[in-house]
């Protein structure tokens with residue numbers, strides 16, 4: 001028998017959980033369908049455990065900076081404490097009961113099954129069939145993209161999941177991919193004594209960001225003992241009892257390590273979602289939506305599945321818009337001009353809006369400036385660990401910032417002011433006449449504005 005509800009939400013990661021909870025609180029009859037853990041990738045295998053690891057790695061790094069500046073300090077890294085904190089405090093031993101109760105307390109119904117569209121406003125989940133009066137929200141996130149490297153698929157490689165669950169560390173680690181996951185994990189594990197080699201196929205790390213960001217990340221990782229190889233692609237991967245061998249393209253020597261982490265991007269999984277039943281292309285790279293996150297009549301999509309930036313804050317921002325639209329409350333379209341992102345390496349590398357290259361590709365007349373943070377009073381005071389830079393990208397015709405990168409200690413926090421400037425289109429001329437607190441890192445924005453050429 002087909003059950004009638006107001007809304008079915010398929011996938012309860014950050015976007016879906018928010019949407020299901022908010023719609024239920026608004027009084028709608030909501031079925032939230034989840035095949036894994038309520039909360040999704042972020043709290044169990046993503047943002048939260050990785051940032052807990054990073055906090056631990058940063059503590060070690062700061063302690064190692066003590067000699068010569070504040071006396072003596074000897075640190076002995078202990079992974080058990082990190083793994084224990086992740087298990088107990090972050091993931092509840094990968095148990096989602098608290099999140100499940102949170103949804104039902106809001107009036108939502110949790111259906112633990114794989115959901116699949118079977119037609120407009122129709123979903124099948126396990127042995128249940130639903131018809132959703134208002135519609136369906138797709139929020140099924142993504143999965144690791146595994147490159148077609150010879151032999152790789154047959155090996156016991158790690159993805160982010162095994163890395164976040166690691167109770168013990170390997171002696172050595174190969175990381176394939178120098179994006180957000182690869183750089184963050186490589187640095188932390190190196191700080192805990194793992195011999196790490198990072199292999200990036202592109203010319204630089206963090207290839208979607210400013211080239212200065214990739215160079216800084218590479219220098220920081222090398223400073224922590226990571227072997228960083230860029231412009232290297234894997235031809236073959238093998239595994240034997242002792243570990244992994246990665247054979248690079250060309251003449252380079254094979255690389256060996258006990259473990260291999262594949263971090264070469266994530267992709268939405270549309271194949272088994274039944275999207276063809278509502279007229280969408282199951283082979284598409286992402287679900288295309290309009291400004292109100294509508295993908296078809298009675299269908300909304302939020303989060304990684306939309307391909308608009310695989311970040312928790314994007315999934316929740318989109319979910320807020322979709323919820324408003326489902327409830328019939330008018331509001332502005334999704335606006336990605338000021339999309340912020342932070343790679344939580346040390347130094348943190350944060351950016352908002354367009355990079356210089358993207359701005360030029362759009363045909364904008366661009367003025368830029370790059371300011372070395374070490375030349376600011378605070379950067380100089382900070383000393384080791386204070387490396388970083390500010391880069392501003394101005395649309396010269398409109399006199400507003402369209403992009404900015406802030407890399408350095410707390411670079412993600414420093415980004416906030418620049419995020420406001422890009423989002424609110426504050427005229428550069430106005431920013432030039434603001435008072436910047438002395439001696440903060442963000443005071444470096446003032447000379448960076450003056451240097452725009």
Ligand SMILES: Cc1cc2nc3c(=O)[nH]c(=O)nc-3n(C[C@H](O)[C@H](O)[C@H](O)COP(=O)(O)OP(=O)(O)OC[C@H]3O[C@@H](n4cnc5c(N)ncnc54)[C@H](O)[C@@H]3O)c2cc1C
Pocket residue numbers: 010011012013014015016033034035036037038039040041042045046047048050051113114115116139140141142160181272273302303304305309310311312313314315
């Ligand atoms: C290691 C790592 C670190 C990260 N760090 C950060 C960070 O610091 N900051 C940040 O903003 N982002 C970070 N991210 C990205 C962030 O985790 C994702 O952008 C976010 O989780 C996406 O949310 P989502 O709502 O799209 O769904 P997801 O979190 O991907 O969850 C989707 C849910 O849908 C379920 N599902 C899938 N298919 C079905 C189906 N057919 N039926 C029922 N349920 C289904 C899955 O089980 C899952 O629970 C990180 C990611 C990783 C991997």
Ligand SMILES: NC(=O)c1ccc[n+]([C@@H]2O[C@H](COP(=O)([O-])OP(=O)(O)OC[C@H]3O[C@@H](n4cnc5c(N)ncnc54)[C@H](O)[C@@H]3O)[C@@H](O)[C@H]2O)c1
Pocket residue numbers: 147176177178179180181182184199200201202205206207232233234263264265266309310311341342343344
């Ligand atoms: N701090 C954060 O917000 C954070 C942290 C981790 C992950 N994430 C999200 O998760 C997503 C996935 O992260 P990711 O690091 O896997 O992807 P990514 O897209 O950030 O980086 C993947 C990297 O792998 C490289 N690559 C691809 N194929 C390769 C190959 N065959 N050989 C060598 N290199 C190859 C790419 O050039 C790229 O630099 C990110 O896009 C990000 O949105 C966010």
